[in-house]
Amino acid sequence: MARFTYAPAPESRAVVDLKPSYGLFIDGEFVDPFDGDHFKTENPSSQEVLAEVSSAGAADVDRAVAAARRAQEQVWGPMPGKERAKYLFRVARILQERSRELAVLETLDNGKPIRESRDVDIPLAAAHFFYHAGWADKLAYAGLGPSPRPLGVVGQVIPWNFPLLMAAWKLAPALATGNTCVLKPAETTPLSALLLAEILQQAELPPGVVNIITGAAGTGAALVAHPGIDKVAFTGSTEVGKQIQRTLAGTDKRLTLELGGKAANVVFDDAPLSQAVEGIVNGIFFNQGQVCCAGSRLLVQESIAEGLVEALKRRLETLRLGDPLDKNTDIGAINSMQQLDKIRELAASGEAEGAQRWSPSCSLPERGYWFPPTVFTDVVPAHRIAREEIFGPVLSVLTFRTPEEAIEKANNTTYGLSAGVWTEKGSRILYMASRLRAGVVWANTFNRFDPSSPFGGYRESGFGREGGRHGLAAYLKGAFGNDHG
Amino acid sequence: MPERAGGHDLADLARSEISLRRFLHGLPGVDQVGAEARAASLATRSIKAGAKLWAIDAAISMVDLTTLEGADTLGKVRALCGKARRPGPDDPSVPAVAAVCVYPDLVPCAKVALAGSPVKVASVATAFPSGRASLAVKLADVAEAVEAGADEVDMVIDRGAFLAGHYALVLDEVRAVKAACGRAQLKVILETGELVTYDNVRRASWTAMIGGADFIKTSTGKVSPASTLPVALVMLEAVRDFADASGRAVGVKVAGGIRTTKDAIRYLVLVNEVAGEAWLEPDRFRIGASSLLNDLLMQRFKQQSGIYAGSQDFSIE
Numbered sequence: 001m002a003r004f005t006y007a008p009a010p011e012s013r014a015v016v017d018l019k020p021s022y023g024l025f026i027d028g029e030f031v032d033p034f035d036g037d038h039f040k041t042e043n044p045s046s047q048e049v050l051a052e053v054s055s056a057g058a059a060d061v062d063r064a065v066a067a068a069r070r071a072q073e074q075v076w077g078p079m080p081g082k083e084r085a086k087y088l089f090r091v092a093r094i095l096q097e098r099s100r101e102l103a104v105l106e107t108l109d110n111g112k113p114i115r116e117s118r119d120v121d122i123p124l125a126a127a128h129f130f131y132h133a134g135w136a137d138k139l140a141y142a143g144l145g146p147s148p149r150p151l152g153v154v155g156q157v158i159p160w161n162f163p164l165l166m167a168a169w170k171l172a173p174a175l176a177t178g179n180t181c182v183l184k185p186a187e188t189t190p191l192s193a194l195l196l197a198e199i200l201q202q203a204e205l206p207p208g209v210v211n212i213i214t215g216a217a218g219t220g221a222a223l224v225a226h227p228g229i230d231k232v233a234f235t236g237s238t239e240v241g242k243q244i245q246r247t248l249a250g251t252d253k254r255l256t257l258e259l260g261g262k263a264a265n266v267v268f269d270d271a272p273l274s275q276a277v278e279g280i281v282n283g284i285f286f287n288q289g290q291v292c293c294a295g296s297r298l299l300v301q302e303s304i305a306e307g308l309v310e311a312l313k314r315r316l317e318t319l320r321l322g323d324p325l326d327k328n329t330d331i332g333a334i335n336s337m338q339q340l341d342k343i344r345e346l347a348a349s350g351e352a353e354g355a356q357r358w359s360p361s362c363s364l365p366e367r368g369y370w371f372p373p374t375v376f377t378d379v380v381p382a383h384r385i386a387r388e389e390i391f392g393p394v395l396s397v398l399t400f401r402t403p404e405e406a407i408e409k410a411n412n413t414t415y416g417l418s419a420g421v422w423t424e425k426g427s428r429i430l431y432m433a434s435r436l437r438a439g440v441v442w443a444n445t446f447n448r449f450d451p452s453s454p455f456g457g458y459r460e461s462g463f464g465r466e467g468g469r470h471g472l473a474a475y476l477k478g479a480f481g482n483d484h485g
Numbered sequence: 486m487p488e489r490a491g492g493h494d495l496a497d498l499a500r501s502e503i504s505l506r507r508f509l510h511g512l513p514g515v516d517q518v519g520a521e522a523r524a525a526s527l528a529t530r531s532i533k534a535g536a537k538l539w540a541i542d543a544a545i546s547m548v549d550l551t552t553l554e555g556a557d558t559l560g561k562v563r564a565l566c567g568k569a570r571r572p573g574p575d576d577p578s579v580p581a582v583a584a585v586c587v588y589p590d591l592v593p594c595a596k597v598a599l600a601g602s603p604v605k606v607a608s609v610a611t612a613f614p615s616g617r618a619s620l621a622v623k624l625a626d627v628a629e630a631v632e633a634g635a636d637e638v639d640m641v642i643d644r645g646a647f648l649a650g651h652y653a654l655v656l657d658e659v660r661a662v663k664a665a666c667g668r669a670q671l672k673v674i675l676e677t678g679e680l681v682t683y684d685n686v687r688r689a690s691w692t693a694m695i696g697g698a699d700f701i702k703t704s705t706g707k708v709s710p711a712s713t714l715p716v717a718l719v720m721l722e723a724v725r726d727f728a729d730a731s732g733r734a735v736g737v738k739v740a741g742g743i744r745t746t747k748d749a750i751r752y753l754v755l756v757n758e759v760a761g762e763a764w765l766e767p768d769r770f771r772i773g774a775s776s777l778l779n780d781l782l783m784q785r786f787k788q789q790s791g792i793y794a795g796s797q798d799f800s801i802e
Contacts, residue, residue, distance in 0.1 A: 002762060003757075004536065004539065004540065004543070004754075004757045004762060005536060006531075006532060006536050007532070007533045007534040007536040008533075009531035009533045270513075271514075272513055272514045273513040274515065274520070274722055275515070275520060278522070278523050279519065327529070424516075445518065445519065
């Protein structure tokens with residue numbers, strides 16, 4: 001029996017006012033879908049049904065796009081940037097004011113620990129609105145040409161791993177630059193986007209500027225194929241990203257894709273080892289590893305590999321897995337049965353292919369979707385767990401001998417979203433950063449985000465950048481004197 | 486059995502300035518941003534109900550109740566000792582504190598006042614707090630405290646020597662003081678506020694441990710910043726790693742600026758999750774404090790009764 005057993009410290013659910021059912025948010029109002037279709041969203045940590053949510057059909061997508069077009073041409077497009085900024089600042093402030101409610105709702109619907117939704121997701125979502133609000137009246141000074149213009153109506157499809165944060169990443173730059181939006185949240189995590197819709201009403205955002213249509217893959221497909229939109233912004237799986245690209249081929253719609261990853265977290269023998277262990281944990285177990293930029297491949301210099309893996313295992317024994325609403329929980333639930341199946345299948349392949357599987361001693365709750373933090377050692381580059389994105393709390397440990405070998409192995413992937421470098425040698429950080437083919441390279445840290453820092457990938461991790469000046473370019477034409485930014 | 490670290494015989498390391506320096510500079514660096522982020526993240530642990538009550542009693546039993554003022558008198562020390570023996574006059578279930586910490590000349594007084602109790606007498610020594618005196622003077626200071634019956638000696642390292650890179654000098658002093666302590670336990674104060682970097686804190690921690698420290702201690706309480714969570718984190722990692730390398734468990738004492746139950750519990754969480762629960766004992770973790778004790782008592786009463794007592798309900802020494 002442990003001496004110091006932390007008593008349960010659950011965050012109260014009372015702060016959230018769940019409705020039995022939710023409509024679609026179109027033209028500033030919540031409306032029922034034309035064909036009356038609904039689906040249920042559940043709490044993945046308990047499988048409790050949280051609410052019924054509307055499923056938007058083709059006719060609903062039509063009216064959402066029409067509302068967005070009207071709003072863009074008549075209200076939002078012509079509005080001076082300094083007026084648009086006021087709305088965005090207002091939204092940012094309400095996000096902060098209602099942060100506890102948003103955090104609890106996000107944790108209920110997604111399964112992530114309240115510590116993360118409270119300390120990362122919600123504050124960053126507000127930060128994206130604040131940051132882009134500041135740009136709205138200064139676009140002429142963004143280095144994108146003297147008078148960059150909005151694209152028009154954008155269709156945005158977002159994933160379930162950071163539901164509110166991804167909505168903020170998509171909406172804030174689009175709105176700051178004068179575009180209007182039709183946003184499709186993920187099927188398993190629609191609730192925080194619908195609360196955001198209420199917040200947009202509270203902020204008195206003009207009707208039609210943001211439309212939020214819930215639904216499954218069919219709704220997303222109808223939105224990206226809709227002839228009335230000028231741009232598609234998608235964050236999600238590489239497979240769906242490829243489908244979208246096929247759909248858009250031959251049209252003049254703009255596209256940005258933020259897809260999967262298989263990031264290398266490279267630890268040299270002169271690294272600050274205690275912090276590297278923290279960075280490895282944060283890299284792969286943050287949000288149960290359901291992060292496109294997760295550091296899922298640990299590349300460690302062979303001379304320190306044994307000790308580092310030992311230290312990592314000791315650290316993982318202290319992780320607390322359980323009720324996501326408990327303030328002391330480090331590892332929450334997997335978002336869906338479908339995702340859990342995928343993680344289980346890939347982990348099984350790791351064992352079958354000969355890697356050594358290890359998990360700390362932790363018991364999994366009986367109900368809900370759970371997977372223990374897992375480390376595979378003796379992984380070779382040919383193993384599926386070293387090549388395929390698992391999108392779960394599963395780390396593959398590989399070793400290297402020289403910096404050149406580290407680069408070769410790190411770049412030996414079809415993806416190119418992020419990478420990490422751990423060393424106390426400044427020159428080596430620069431050497432590595434210039435050779436790692438990844439959109440983001442973190443040095444002596446991992447999974448750090450800031451709205452001023454552009455984020456995006458190479459190759460099968462997608463294209464286009466979100467955040468910073470680069471992120472503005474994705475929503476403007478006339479940038480650099482042409483229409484392709 | 487000789488103490489070993491990373492394949493080195495720890496006694497060998499200290500044979501020359503060069504080998505000691507090489508060893509200390511070969512310890513992995515500490516990334517400041519990462520260490521502070523980890524400490525801040527552990528500070529968000531929410532300790533409630535039974536866990537809080539356990540932590541409060543644990544913290545009380547780890548307090549080194551301290552008075553280190555020029556104005557200290559026999560009366561003041563006696564009052565403090567009374568409190569230390571029985572922190573809750575109306576409630577015998579409140580544990581005694583670990584020790585009373587005073588200047589060497591007040592050790593005899595504390596010894597008498599604590600006779601028959603489990604509470605230890607700790608004395609600062611070695612020209613506390615600056616440590617600016619010759620070794621002979623420092624050792625005489627220690628000898629006086631030990632002869633007067635001190636169970637524990639809190640020495641200060643020579644920060645000047647450390648910052649100038651004379652690690653062997655620092656180590657030799659720790660060893661000499663350890664020898665002078667006899668059966669008394671040695672706590673080595675690093676004065677981390679003057680060492681400034683976490684790399685220095687880690688190196689000084691190892692130097693003190695190699696020199697024979699029974700505890701490594703953050704601060705004198707006379708320099709700002711005194712103890713901080715990230716400094717404690719680095720020191721707790723050091724004792725954990727030293728125990729792995731040598732088989733000998735060294736304790737950690739945090740001191741200075743720890744005034745509230747919330748502060749104390751944050752340190753206990755750090756101990757629990759960094760060094761491990763084996764360190765959640767008064768012989769492996771101490772909190773040097775004075776006003777903290779009354780806040781712990783107030784929070785203990787609140788946990789048990791559901792109401793806050795007024796400050797007049799707790800004795801002030």
